[in-house]
Amino acid sequence: MTNYLDRGSWFMLPSGGEPLCADVFLLLPTCCFTSEAACTADSADMREEAELLRPVFSAAFGMARVFAPFYPQVSIDGFAEAAPRSLDQMYAIIDAYPLESAARAFDTYLRYWNQGRPLILAGHSQGSFTLRELMARVLPSCPSLVERIIAVYAVGMPMRQDDLDLIGLPFAQGRCDTGVVISYNVISPQVPIDENPFTQPGALAINPLNWKRDETYASAQENAFSILVDDGPRLEPRFADARIDIERRSVVTNAPIKSSPPWPDGVLHRYDYMLYAGDIRRNVVDRTNAYLANRCNRASSL
16 A cells, blocks of 8 residues: 655655645556556656656646655556446546545545645646546545635546536536636547547536637647647647647647657647647636735735
8 A cells, every 4th residue: 555655655746946835646657568457656668658748747736745656556547448438437437446546545635634724726638537536435525625626627537517526527618717627638630529528518628728628729839838748848839729629629730740659640648738838827817816816815805
């Protein structure tokens, strides 16, 4: 059993000097690329794969204190096999393997480090599926925690109204609303609706460039920067455009990148955060400032 009081059990912990008065609890995407069915939290291979993503999540969330645990994961092949199935089957897999460790990590964070600070919850891919189950377990019985939530970035999963009802938070409507869920998945223009394993009927999305829910196009000129890690990390300003396709329930981009196995051609799941890392960074600041201003206004009215 992983000891989350041990700093070695965490992928990211605060370094000190972060400018925002907020924390981020982050669940990593699938980093288990071994031939085994799953990886334990101390898997060297999984930790090596996670390290490739450090520049992405540091860019996206590093204005706040970031707490990102290593947790057991289903392998990429097992996750890819489960993704097209019913969501009930997917969540059964999550409940059976990564959820308990993720929940213990979150409990450790709350007990020893949060100290009442405003909080952002974030995940990607397997991390977002796990985060959804964690929120469904914790939030309904803890209103004081819900009050501290700035936003939830549950990226790379199909977030539906049923999920929102289960966790008790609404979907984001714009750039600065708080106590909301943000979710989207990214595809290239050619992907048919039935070939994207990360969307489902009723899935919701918001544009990570203009923070709109409709099909208003946002050009690459609105993209702060992308962080790409293939062949070494590099920062690419104004690299990715974005438009929501309501029928396909996805964000469509013309960014010049290709999908990576095991996902179908044009399903840019790996790049959900990479393409819009700079825009998430800005949005974390915007929502945190809005949350703090709202809290100050509430306090002054008492």
